[in-house]
Amino acid sequence: MAAAAVAASIVEVAAARPPAPFAPTPAPEGGGGPGALWRTVAAAFDVASAEREPAPLPPVAVKVTWKAKRVASLDLGAPLLALAAGDLDGDGKAELVALTERHVVVLRPHAKSLAEVARSALPSDPASIRPRDAVGTLVIARRADGPGEILARASTRGRGARWVLDGNALREVGPLLAFPLCGDVAADLVLGRNYFAAGGDGKEAASTFYGVRCRDDVVDRAGRGVRAQATVETGGGLAISLDTRCPARDAACPARRDLRLDRVGVALELDDVDRDGTIEVIVSGAGAPGDPDAVVVWNIGDAGFGRKPVFRRAFSGGVVGIGSGDVDGDGDRDVFAAVRLVGARKVDLWLLN
Amino acid sequence: MAAQLIRGASRLGLGLGLGLGLGLFATQVAAETRPPYGGDVVGTLLGEPTAVDPLAVRSHADAAVVGLVFDTLYDVGPDGVVFPHLAAALPEVEQDKVRITVRPGLRFHDGTSLGAADVGATLARVRASQAAGWLLVSISDVAVDGEVVVLTLSSPRKDLARLLATSWTAITPRGLAPKKDAPVGSGPFRLIGRKRDRLELEAWDQHVAGRPYLDQLSLRWFTDASDEPQLYETGGAHWSLRGATRFAGASPKFATTELESPATLLVYLGFGQAHPDVLASHDFRAALDAALARSGLTTVGTGERAVPTADPVPVDLGGPALAAVVADPRLDVAEAALARAASSVRALAKDRIDALVLEVLVADSRPDDREVAARVVRALDKLGTRATISAVTAGELARRVSSGACDLYVGHASAELAAPAMLYAQAFALGGDRATADQLAGGVITGARMRETFAARLPIVPLYHRAVRVHHRADLRGAWFDGSARLGVAELFVWSPK
Numbered sequence: 001m002a003a004a005a006v007a008a009s010i011v012e013v014a015a016a017r018p019p020a021p022f023a024p025t026p027a028p029e030g031g032g033g034p035g036a037l038w039r040t041v042a043a044a045f046d047v048a049s050a051e052r053e054p055a056p057l058p059p060v061a062v063k064v065t066w067k068a069k070r071v072a073s074l075d076l077g078a079p080l081l082a083l084a085a086g087d088l089d090g091d092g093k094a095e096l097v098a099l100t101e102r103h104v105v106v107l108r109p110h111a112k113s114l115a116e117v118a119r120s121a122l123p124s125d126p127a128s129i130r131p132r133d134a135v136g137t138l139v140i141a142r143r144a145d146g147p148g149e150i151l152a153r154a155s156t157r158g159r160g161a162r163w164v165l166d167g168n169a170l171r172e173v174g175p176l177l178a179f180p181l182c183g184d185v186a187a188d189l190v191l192g193r194n195y196f197a198a199g200g201d202g203k204e205a206a207s208t209f210y211g212v213r214c215r216d217d218v219v220d221r222a223g224r225g226v227r228a229q230a231t232v233e234t235g236g237g238l239a240i241s242l243d244t245r246c247p248a249r250d251a252a253c254p255a256r257r258d259l260r261l262d263r264v265g266v267a268l269e270l271d272d273v274d275r276d277g278t279i280e281v282i283v284s285g286a287g288a289p290g291d292p293d294a295v296v297v298w299n300i301g302d303a304g305f306g307r308k309p310v311f312r313r314a315f316s317g318g319v320v321g322i323g324s325g326d327v328d329g330d331g332d333r334d335v336f337a338a339v340r341l342v343g344a345r346k347v348d349l350w351l352l353n
Numbered sequence: 354m355a356a357q358l359i360r361g362a363s364r365l366g367l368g369l370g371l372g373l374g375l376g377l378f379a380t381q382v383a384a385e386t387r388p389p390y391g392g393d394v395v396g397t398l399l400g401e402p403t404a405v406d407p408l409a410v411r412s413h414a415d416a417a418v419v420g421l422v423f424d425t426l427y428d429v430g431p432d433g434v435v436f437p438h439l440a441a442a443l444p445e446v447e448q449d450k451v452r453i454t455v456r457p458g459l460r461f462h463d464g465t466s467l468g469a470a471d472v473g474a475t476l477a478r479v480r481a482s483q484a485a486g487w488l489l490v491s492i493s494d495v496a497v498d499g500e501v502v503v504l505t506l507s508s509p510r511k512d513l514a515r516l517l518a519t520s521w522t523a524i525t526p527r528g529l530a531p532k533k534d535a536p537v538g539s540g541p542f543r544l545i546g547r548k549r550d551r552l553e554l555e556a557w558d559q560h561v562a563g564r565p566y567l568d569q570l571s572l573r574w575f576t577d578a579s580d581e582p583q584l585y586e587t588g589g590a591h592w593s594l595r596g597a598t599r600f601a602g603a604s605p606k607f608a609t610t611e612l613e614s615p616a617t618l619l620v621y622l623g624f625g626q627a628h629p630d631v632l633a634s635h636d637f638r639a640a641l642d643a644a645l646a647r648s649g650l651t652t653v654g655t656g657e658r659a660v661p662t663a664d665p666v667p668v669d670l671g672g673p674a675l676a677a678v679v680a681d682p683r684l685d686v687a688e689a690a691l692a693r694a695a696s697s698v699r700a701l702a703k704d705r706i707d708a709l710v711l712e713v714l715v716a717d718s719r720p721d722d723r724e725v726a727a728r729v730v731r732a733l734d735k736l737g738t739r740a741t742i743s744a745v746t747a748g749e750l751a752r753r754v755s756s757g758a759c760d761l762y763v764g765h766a767s768a769e770l771a772a773p774a775m776l777y778a779q780a781f782a783l784g785g786d787r788a789t790a791d792q793l794a795g796g797v798i799t800g801a802r803m804r805e806t807f808a809a810r811l812p813i814v815p816l817y818h819r820a821v822r823v824h825h826r827a828d829l830r831g832a833w834f835d836g837s838a839r840l841g842v843a844e845l846f847v848w849s850p851k
Contacts, residue, residue, distance in 0.1 A: 126441035128458030132563030132844065133387055192564040194387045210387055236386060265386045286386045288830050288848045293385050318385040343431065 056219040059275040062332055064353050066297060066311035071336075072114040072349040078102040079134065080347050081154055083267070083321025083338045086140025088165035090147035094325025095165065096336060096349075099138040101156045104163060104170060107349075109328050114349055120170035125158030131194040133289070137211060141183035149173065151180035155189060182214030182229065195234050208234040215270040220244065221277035224253065228270045228279050236286035238264040242279065242300070259304055262286075265293065271324040273333045273353060278302075280310065282335060282352070284319035290342045293319045295352060297335075313352065315339045320347065388831060392847035393569040395590040396840075397581055399765070399821065401574045401718035401747035402552070405536040405544060407523035408482050411751060411783075412716075412765045413618055413821070414574065416520045417839050421554060421570075423523030423538035424561060426453060426472065427514040431833055431841075433771075435514045439467070439524060439539070439561060444504075444513050451504040451513060460559045461526050462543045473497040474528025476504070476517075485521035487782050487790035488775075508796065512772060519769040541565040541843035550574060566831070566846035576744075578720035582655070585824060592825035592832075592840075595720075596655040608827040613820045614834035615669040616658045617768040620650075620722070622729060622814040623783060626757030628711065631701060636694035638811040643687035644732035648680040650817040654721050657822035665766075665780040665807065666773045667818040673804075684735060691736055706737045714753060714762040717744035722763040725816060729761065757785075764813070767837040777803045784812020 031038065078100040085094040088106065096107040096114060106118040136154035143149050143164075153160025153176050160176035178186035179196070187196040190208070200206025209231050216227040225245040230238055238261040246253030265284030273280045281298045297311040321338040328334060333353075340347040398414040407423055410416050428438040437443060441454040459467035473495050480489045491513075494505035504513075516522065524539065525531055536544055541560045546553035554570040575581045578595060585593035588606035597605045622641070624632045631637055647661035663679055666672030695701040700709050713729050715722040723744060730740040740761075745753070753759040766783060768776060778793035789806065792798045798806055821838040831844040 124442075126437070126456050128456055129559055129561055130563055132565065135387075192558055192560060193390065194563070234387075234389070267385075284385060289385050289388060290830070291385065320385075 056223055056225050058221055058223040059219055059272060059277050061276040062274055064274040064332070066353050068295075068313040068337075068350045068352050070348050071112065071351045072107075073346065074107075074114070074116070074349065075346045076100045076103070076105055078345055079343060080320045080338055080340060081134055081136025082138035082152070083323040083336065084138045084140050085323035085325030085327060085334075085336065086142075086148040087325070088140070088148050088150070091329075092326070093329035094327045094334075096323055096325070096327060097138060097140060097150055097152075098321070098338070098347075099136045099152045099154060100345075101134050101136070101154055104138075104150060104152050106165060106170065117168050118165060118170045120163055120172065122152075122154055122157045123159050123161050123172075123175070127156060127158045129192045130155045131189060131192060133194050135179070135189060135194050137179040137181060139180040139183055141180075151176060151183075151186075153179045155194075181212035183216070185212065185214070187212075210234060210266045211268075213268050213270055215279065218270075218272045218279055219277065222250075222253075224250075226279070230268060230270055230281065232264055232266055232268065236263050236265075237261070238268070238281070238283065240270075240281065240300070257304075259300060261298065261305065265319065267319045267322045267337070269322040269324045269335065271333055271335070273297075273324065273335060275333075281305075282322050282324070282337075284322065284337075287318075289318060291318070292316050293339070295319055295322065295337050295350075297352070311352070313350075315350075317341045317348070388566050388846035389848070390564065390566050390568070390846075392567050393571070394567050394829065394845065394847070395571045395573065395584075396592050396842065397585075397590060397594050398552075398572050398574045399594055399719065400716050401550075403747045403751040404533060406531050406533075407521050407525065408479065408485050408530070409751070410520045410767075411754075412719075412747070413767055413838065414718075414747070416767045416769070416837065417842075418544075418552065418572070419520045419523055420540065420839055421542040421842060422536055422540045422544055423520075423525065424540050425518050425520070425523050426455075427518040428562075429515070429518050429835060431835075433836060435518055437514075438518070439472070440514075440517075444517075446513075449506045451506060451510075452498075453502045453504070453517075455500050455502065456561060457500070459539060459561055461537050461539045462557055463526075463537045465526065467524065467526075467539050469497045469500045469502050471526055471528060472502045472524055475524045476502070476522065476528075478525075478528045478530075479522055483787060484782065487778050487787060487794045488516055488519060488521055490791045490795045512770075512775075515770065515772075516775075520767075542570055560843075562843070565843040567842075570842065574718040576717045576720065578655075591829050592823050594821060594823055597824035605824070609824050610827045610832075611822060611824045612832050612834065613657060613822040614838035614840075615667070615836065616660045616818045616820040617667045617669055617836065618819050618821060618838045619662075619665060619667070619766040619768065620725060620816045620819055621665075621764050621766060621780075621783070622816060623754065623762045623764045624813070625714075625754065625759035625762065627760045628700065628709070630698045631694075631709065631711075632760060634694045634698050634701070635809070635811060636690045637698065637701060638814060640687045640690035640694060640736055641729075641732055642811060642814050643683045643690060644735045645814070645816070646682050646728060646732065647675060647816065649728060650725070653724050653817070654819060655822075658820040659817045660819070661817045662815045664804070665776045665813075665815050667768055667776075669818070670768060670771050670776070671773070672776075672818075682732070682735060687736060703737075707739070709738050711738060711740040711760040713740055713742050714750055714759045715742060715744050716747045716750045716763075718747055719763075719765070725763050729763070763816075767839070769837045771836060774799065774803060777807055780807065780815070781810075781812045784810075786810065786812050 082099040088095045098105040104120050107114045108117045139151040140148045150163040161172045162174045163170045180186045190197045195208045197206040197208045212231050214229045218226045227243045230240045240259045242257045263286040267284040269282045279300045285294045294314045296309045317339040324335045335352040337350045338347045400414040402414040402418040426440040441456045445452045455469045477495045491508050491510045493507040496503045542554035545555045551573040556565045558564050582596040583599040584590045586598045586605045650661045651659050713726040715726045726742045733740040778790040781790040830848045833841040
């Protein structure tokens with residue numbers, strides 16, 4: 001595999017790492033040779049400590065009833081491009097974040113609906129050559145020093161940005177040149193086109209894809225961390241990889257599993273919604289823009305995908321974004337789908353569970 | 354992490370690894386899945402385009418082709434809102450100066466860069482042109498400051514971005530007239546060939562608004578009205594602007610969808626100078642105007658909406674509906690006007706008018722216009738004048754019209770500007786009255802005086818506003834019309850259910 005070619009098109013960005021679980025080792029100045037040796041050993045301990053994260057706890061299953069309910073109908077001021085959920089203020093509740101062609105918008109529960117709490121215009125830098133249909137990617141990344149930050153870029157602008165939520169205002173904290181795909185992966189669109197490309201050299205063509213969704217906070221029933229990554233290929237296929245952080249002596253641990261779904265749309269989400277240690281894949285359909293759409297929930301069990309989806313709900317509009325997080329703070333994951341008619345600024349937000 | 358992404362996908366057999374205004378019925382796209390790229394499509398135009406030069410746009414077909422090959426500083430979205438296209442932002446106005454920054458990284462089809470110098474030179478060419486200079490009558494100077502074009506206004510202009518979104522202001526390299534058979538633009542398609550009955554175009558990868566979804570485009574025109582629907586019916590074309598089948602009751606080979614634009618395309622009667630004393634007479638024009646049976650024009654064409662009119666402003670853009678009394682011939686009014694004309698034009702006198710033979714020119718690639726011309730001939734007959742119809746190529750029509758070497762002609766004018774003042778100005782420009790066009794475009798003539806001035810001079814005789822109706826294969830998606838009834842070809846994509 002041409003690693004160089006990959007690096008040219010996909011950028012690995014600085015990973016946001018949670019803080020080490022142990023306090024720094026005391027290492028006072030002085031003490032001559034023994035003191036220097038102590039400081040060296042202490043530093044080594046600290047490095048080792050930073051590498052070690054607290055052992056995850058197996059999840060406790062909750063009952064989930066899948067039933068779509070429209071909770072909000074909002075005019076976002078511009079067509080919606082992407083949706084994600086994550087805790088932006090450290091209160092343990094997730095905010096819902098919408099990326100439009102012009103703005104980043106933060107939404108929170110209000111009464112029985114959702115209401116806008118913060119909005120920031122996208123960077124004004126003009127895009128030189130952009131795809132004919134607007135493309136946007138949105139990630140909420142965990143930060144080492146606190147709540148999450150928003151990484152977003154829309155093809156309608158020459159660059160993207162990172163934002164944090166300061167009270168009820170979004171504050172831009174840095175530029176983004178590439179499109180964020182996951183917290184630590186970004187890519188560039190193929191010039192003037194609506195997809196990304198990776199790989200490719202003189203002998204083989206590059207693979208092309210519409211987007212990537214990642215989830216790295218899932219814990220399986222054995223208490224092992226799982227990273228899930230789903231890639232929507234331009235042909236409508238969805239390639240999913242599950243990487244389990246296997247303990248050294250766990251021979252039965254499946255380090256990696258690859259799965260596929262077909263006829264999948266651009267909007268998708270990964271999450272362990274029912275907290276049973278397996279991942280739900282929530283996808284839109286691969287219909288043409290303007291056609292009726294659907295949200296379909298699949299569960300990845302030990303044997304792969306089940307024969308039937310867990311849930312399916314058809315919509316007369318197109319599903320433009322799906323986001324999952326504990327938005328109301330009740331300990332359960334809330335899955336939202338944004339549905340709209342093509343080109344419209346108004347979206348309906350549906351709570352699916 | 355990225356490498357894992359790539360390797361994993363590769364194992365999965367992915368090959369090399371992954372890591373509303375008047376613009377109607379837009380299907381701008383954002384999700385579900387996205388429009389795919391690819392496909393060679395055969396489409397049609399509403400007639401033969403003449404020259405691929407923005408300044409020479411005189412028909413719907415001309416405007417359609419110029420819109421595919423060239424770009425403007427601004428564009429108008431499906432919702433009717435103007436947005437920056439080659440420009441990086443809307444114009445920055447400070448007193449009498451307007452600064453327009455050009456986007457970075459733009460390229461013409463030949464690979465050369467497109468910058469402010471090209472824009473400045475183009476706008477200077479438009480200002481100096483006889484055909485389109487009225488558009489920029491409020492601009493007294495064009496200068497270039499780095500990548501910024503600086504315009505000096507002689508009077509405030511709120512619609513400047515809208516003016517700079519019209520076909521006539523499309524940007525050419527160094528502001529020069531494009532080569533006839535090898536025009537270099539920056540638009541979504543590159544012209545790669547011209548044959549007797551078609552243009553061949555290819556997608557431009559580096560278009561500012563994104564590569565078109567289609568790879569190749571063949572745009573055809575026809576001299577026989579039934580050829581276009583027949584080609585479509587048998588699967589030889591992806592869309593038709595003249596119906597889906599040759600005969601009623603038949604079915605096209607492929608599943609078909611239809612879409613109709615607003616009725617904003619003006620079909621008018623223009624005047625040449627072959628018989629200058631007759632044709633320049635306002636009273637003669639008024640007589641002909643009154644003798645026309647406009648109500649019958651609703652049946653011209655192949656079922657698209659046709660709205661008879663006596664005004665350049667379409668009803669769909671707020672123009673006046675045709676009064677019932679004007680819809681049918683008013684022979685008393687016509688005879689009175691003809692009598693006035695005869696008092697100053699000897700050839701129109703009762704004892705000589707039967708010796709007058711006028712020629713009505715039509716483009717042979719716009720078959721509907723022959724039917725319109727036949728109605729004009731009937732109106733002339735009511736006045737006692739004989740007339741003939743000559744169908745010529747669009748190029749010949751354009752040449753004879755621009756040189757004045759004709760009597761009457763049936764012309765088409767797209768409503769690229771929705772403001773009544775600009776539509777009246779366009780009518781006067783088409784009629785060769787540039788001074789009045791400038792006054793209207795510059796805001797010197799406003800309000801009710803616009804219509805009075807038009808009625809008093811009749812630079813052209815409006816006949817009807819028509820819609821453009823497209824029948825297209827159901828697997829050709831993304832169709833929409835802009836406010837001037839142009840099909841959004843760059844947004845079309847082929848959708849094949851998997």
